Amino acid sequence: MHSETFHLPVDTPHDVLLSLIDRLNADDRFHGILVQLPLPAQIDEATAIERIAPAKDVDGLHPVSQGKMLQGEPTYLPCTPSGVQQVLLRSGYDPAGQHVVIVGRSNIVGKPLAALLMQRSIGGNATVTVCHTRTRNLSDITRQADILVAAMGVPGAITADMVRDGAVVIDVGINRVDDRLVGDVDFDAVAAKSEAITPVPGGIGPMTIAMLLSNTLDAARRYSSK
Numbered sequence: 001m002h003s004e005t006f007h008l009p010v011d012t013p014h015d016v017l018l019s020l021i022d023r024l025n026a027d028d029r030f031h032g033i034l035v036q037l038p039l040p041a042q043i044d045e046a047t048a049i050e051r052i053a054p055a056k057d058v059d060g061l062h063p064v065s066q067g068k069m070l071q072g073e074p075t076y077l078p079c080t081p082s083g084v085q086q087v088l089l090r091s092g093y094d095p096a097g098q099h100v101v102i103v104g105r106s107n108i109v110g111k112p113l114a115a116l117l118m119q120r121s122i123g124g125n126a127t128v129t130v131c132h133t134r135t136r137n138l139s140d141i142t143r144q145a146d147i148l149v150a151a152m153g154v155p156g157a158i159t160a161d162m163v164r165d166g167a168v169v170i171d172v173g174i175n176r177v178d179d180r181l182v183g184d185v186d187f188d189a190v191a192a193k194s195e196a197i198t199p200v201p202g203g204i205g206p207m208t209i210a211m212l213l214s215n216t217l218d219a220a221r222r223y224s225s226k
């Protein structure tokens with residue numbers, strides 16, 4: 001697989017980034033493009049993502065991809081949400097009929113994950129609750145979760161008292177604290193009472209990368225068969 005990383009200076013003008021995306025859209029050597037987020041203030045994130053050709057949107061964040069996913073149409077799925085779905089399915093925790101509580105409502109994790117897990121499809125059919133900074137009595141809700149997904153980006157925010165005995169806990173947080181990588185879950189205390197839990201590092205991060213590669217392989221196959 002051929003891959004190139006374009007490291008642009010933090011003060012890159014908006015139009016320079018858009019021209020690079022245009023160039024990569026038109027270059028047959030690339031079947032997939034990912035614009036690493038977050039972007040600096042002079043760049044409008046939504047405009048940059050919309051500039052990616054939907055056929056090359058292996059990150060699954062283009063509004064066309066997100067719209068199709070919401071409607072249950074085939075498309076590139078966003079990598080972290082589909083990584084969460086796959087780790088559940090492949091570990092024997094089908095979300096169907098389960099109460100999944102997602103804490104966090106970002107465009108990259110919380111919102112698309114809710115849409116994915118509620119679909120009428122394999123890996124879907126969950127009852128989904130989304131919590132966020134304006135949620136009242138958060139721990140009353142998280143304690144009702146069969147599957148609890150921590151995606152708020154606050155180190156150690158999910159403590160043991162917020163988790164039902166025997167729950168399955170998915171930690172999506174990637175926080176750097178004193179040069180160490182930690183998740184959004186207070187791992188040791190929560191691990192002691194949960195049925196299963198994903199660690200950080202070594203959990204959803206590598207699943208995200210695997211889904212990106214899988215989407216890119218699909219993109220290359222689709223390109224060569226057209």
Ligand SMILES: Nc1nc(=O)c2c([nH]1)NC[C@@H]1CN(c3ccc(C(=O)N[C@@H](CCC(=O)O)C(=O)O)cc3)C=[N+]21
Nearest residue numbers: 035036037038059079174181201202203205206208209
């Ligand atoms: N457009 C876009 N799409 C993304 O998917 C995206 C993004 N922007 N911006 C940043 C976040 C973060 N993210 C990670 C993916 C894998 C690991 C990962 O695999 N981490 C390893 C540890 C790596 C280490 O030790 O440094 C692990 O969790 O085991 C981490 C972080 C994707 N993101």
